[in-house]
Amino acid sequence: MKQTSFLRYSLAAVFAFAAASCDKDKFLDVNNNPNLPLTVPPTVLLTGAEASTGFVVGNELGRVTELFIQHTAGINNQPRTYDTYQIRGNYDNQWNNELYGGTLINLQQIINATQETSPAYAGAAKILKAYNFALTTDLWGDIPYSQALQGNLDAPNFAPRFDTQQDIYQGNTSLGVQSLFDLVKEGLADLDKTSVLKPGADDLVYQGNLTRWKKFGNTLLLKLANTISKKNPTLATSIINEVLAKGTAALIVDNADDFQVPYGTAVGNQNPFYAYNYVNRPDDQMMSQRFLDSLRVKDDPRLPSFFTTTPANSAATNTSRGIFTGYDNGSTATVPVRANRSRFSTYVIGTSGEAPVRLVTNFQRAFILAESALILKTAGDPQALFQEGIRASMAKAGISATDIAAYFTANPRIVILAGSDQHKLNQIITQKWIAWTGNGYEAYNDFRRTGYPRLALTTNPSSESPTSIPVRLYYPNVEISSNVSNIPTPQPLTNVPVWWDVP
Template identity: 50%
Template sequence: MKSIVSKGYLLIPFFLGLGACSNYLDVNVTPNNPTSVTPAVLLPGAQAGTAFANANELNRFTSVLTQQLAGAANSPATYDVYQTNGADFGNQWNGEIYNGALINYQKLIELGDANNAKAYSGIAKILKAYTFSIATDVWGDVPYSQALQGEAFTAPRLDKQEDIYKGNTTLGIQSLFDLVREGIKDLDATSSVVPGADDVIFKGDLNKWKQAGNTILLKFAMTISRKEPALATAVINEVLTGNNYIKTNAGDMNFTFGASVGSQDPRYTYVYVSTFLNDLILSTRYLNLLTSLNDPRLPIFFTKPGANYVTIDNGFRGTLPTPTANWSRYNKYVVGNAGEGPVRFITNFQRAFALAEAALRLGTPGDPQALYTEGITASMTLAGLTPAQITAYLTANPTVATLTGTTEQKIAQIITQKYIAFTGNGLELWNNYRRTGYPALQLAQNAGGIDGTLPVRAVYINDELQRNPNFPNPAPQSNVKVWWDID
C-alpha cells in the first residue's frame, strides 16, 4: 500500500483547485529533495489538505446524509439514497488525508524535532491527530501507527479504532489524546523558529494553538463518551482543570482560503463555479426545521434569491425546480464572499455544547443550561446577530432557549442546536448524529444502499483493498457501526 507510505513527501499547495467530481486533485508536488523543504513551506499546504478533507467530498457526503443538503444530481444524489461504495472517496483518502495532509505533518514533525523547531512539531502533532480523527471517524479501523513510515511498512496494518483513540502499549500505538498532549507540550518548549503568516490558521499564535489542542481533547472525549464514559470524563476534567481552552469566538480554529479562482473553498467552488454546481440544494427538511424554530440564522446560512427558499426533499426523484439560479445554496457564512470560507474545524460554540452535554451525561462540572445558552449565543454571534437580536430571539422562543424534560430530551435539544451551529461542516453533523441519534432523521425518499439504512461508515476505497492484504476481506459495508457508535 505504497500510496500512504511513500518515501517522498507530498506537498499540497495553498492554491489547490477543484476540477472534476472525482479526479480534481491532481496538483500535488513531490519535492526532488525533500530534506531541503522548510517547515514554513510545508505548513500551509498541510493545513489546506486538512481543510479539503473536511470541506470537500466528505462534506458533501455527510451533509446530504444528515439532511442539511439534498442531492440533486451525480454523486450527491446517490449519497442521498444511501448508495456508497469503494469507488467514492479515493481522492479524499489518498490526496487529501494520507498522501496530503498527514505525510506533510509527519515531515513537519521530523524537521521540527531535528532542528529544534518545536513550535512546528507541536502544531503538526495537533493537526496530525485531528486529521487522523477524520480518517478513523469516517472509515473505522485505519492505518495509523505504521502509516507514514516510508519503506519500513509498505503494507501497514489497520489499527483498531479503539486503539487509535485509547492507545495500545503492547502494539506500540499512541492514543490520539497523547498525540495532542505531546503537541501541546512541544509548544511550551524553546523553538529555534516559530511560524508567522505561513500558519494560515493562527498566524503563529502558539497560545491559541494550545487552546485549540485542549479543545480538540474535548471533542475526542465527547466522540467516545458513549463507549468510554470514564475515559471521557477524565479527559474533560483534565482540560477543565488546566483552564486553557477555546472560550471565545476569537479562538476558533478556522482555515481561510483565498478568494481567487483555484484557491477557493471547495464548498464554494462546487456550488458556484464548477460544472457540478447543480448537484446540491438546500434540503426541504432542514428548511422546515429552521422555520419551525423561527431561527434567524436561516437566511445567513442559505440563499433566498426569490420570494421563497427553493429546496427539494432528501431522496427526491421528480422534476427539479427551475430556474436553477434560484436554488437555495450555501450562503456567505459558509463559503465567504468569494470562496474564502472559512472551514471551521474547532469552535467556541462546539466547546460550549460539548460541555453542556458532558455535564448532563457524565456529570462533569458546569451548568448545562448556561453552557447551552452560551453555545447558541456564540453561534448566533458568529453568524452576525447582535446581542439584542439574540436576546430577543431567546425571549420569544422559550422552547428553544430553555432545556426541559428528561436528561435525554435535554441532550436532544443540545445536539440539535449544535447541528444547526455546525452548518457547513458535515463531518461534525454525522459524527454527532451517529453517536447520539440526534436530531432524529427520517429515512430519505427512495432509500436504497444496504437494507435502506443511512450509512454509518464509509466503505474502504478499492485501491487500498487491492494493495494491502491487511485490509479485511470482505470489508465492512456502510451499515456496520464504528467502534464508538453505540446509539
C-alpha cells in the same frame, strides 16, 4: 472531484521555495532538479497541511456527510447518488491523496524535521495530525495508523497494519499504538519547549500564536473525549476533567480563537464549498427541505446566513426570515430551476468564496461541555453552556446581540432545556447540528453517537443501505487492492457502527 485547492496551495509553495533556493544550490549540480526539491521546509509544509485539512472537510467528504445529516440534498451527479446512499467504490482520492498522501504525510515530515530543534512546529503538526487521524477513523473505523506514514521515498511502507479504532482512541502499549489523546498532549508539551524556529506568517490559522494553538489542542481533547463518551464514559470524563482543571483560559472560549482555515476570492484559493457549488458544479445540490422545515419551525435567524433566499415559486417555503426553496433528500421530483434553489449562503461560502472552513470552534466547546455536564456530570451548568453555544453560533453567523436577545426572549421552549435528560440531549445536539452547517463531518459524528436529531431515511434509499442512514464509509478501492494482507475481512458494510458508535 480533484483536490484543486490543495494542489494550488502546496505546489505553489513548493515551487516558490525551490525558486528561492536555486541561488543557494550549486549552479552546475545536474543531479538536483530545482523544481522538485528533495526536502521542503516546515514553513511550506505547515501552510499546505492547514490548507489541505480545510479542503478535506469542505470537499468530497464534507459533501457526503452534509447529505447524510440532511443539511443539503443532492439533485444531480454524485451528490444525487450519495443522497440515496450509493457510496461504494468512492473516496480513493480523499483517502490516498488528501489524507495519507497529502495532509498526513506532510504533517509527519514536519514532525520528523523539527522535533529536535524546533518543537513548536512539531507540536502544532502533532495536534493537527491527531485531528486528521480522528476524522479518518471516525469515517472509516479501523485504519492504518501506528504503521502509517513510515519509511521513506526509497523504501515506503505500502502495507501498514490496520489498527482498531479502539486502540487509536485509547492506545495499546503492547502493539505500540499511541492514543490520539496522548498525541495531542505530546503536541501541547512540544509547544512549551524552546524552539529555534516558530510558525509565523506561514501559519494560515493563527499566524504563529502558540497560545491559540494550545487552546485549539485543549479544545480538541474535549472533542475527542466527547466522541467516545458513550463507549467509554470513564475515560471521557477523565479527559474532560483534566482539561477543565486548566481553566477557561486554556480553551477556545471566544469565536476569534476558532480553528478555521481561511480562504480568498482568487480562483484556486476559494472555499471548497463555493468552488464546487458556484463554480464547478452549480447544479448538483441545494438546501434540504428537511433542514429548511426544522429551521422554519424554530424561526431560526441564522437561516438566511446559511442558505440563500429565492423568488416565490411553486416549491418555495415562506418563513419569517424570507422565502426559501429546498428539496427533499432522495426525491425524484422535478428539480427547481437554478434561480429557485436555496444554496449555501454567506456564512458557508462568503460572497465570492472567502469564508473559512470551520474545524474546532467556540460554539462546539460550549455544546460539548453542556452535554458533558448533563450526561457525564462534569463541572458546569448544562443550561448556561447550552445557551452559550447557541449565542456563539448565532454571533458567528452575523446575528446582532440585540437580535439574539430578542430571539431568546421570544423562544423559551427552544433555548431552555426541559424534560428528561434524553430530551435535553436532543435539544443540545439539534442546536449543535444547526450550528455545524458547513461541516457535515462533525454533525455526522454527533448524529451517529447520539441518534439526534431524529432524521428520517432518505426518500428513495438504494439497495446498498435500504433501511438506515449509513454509519460509516466503505474502504476505498485503492486501499482494498494495495493493502490486501491488512484490510479488515470481511469488510464492514455501511450499516455496521464504528467502535465508539454504541447502538
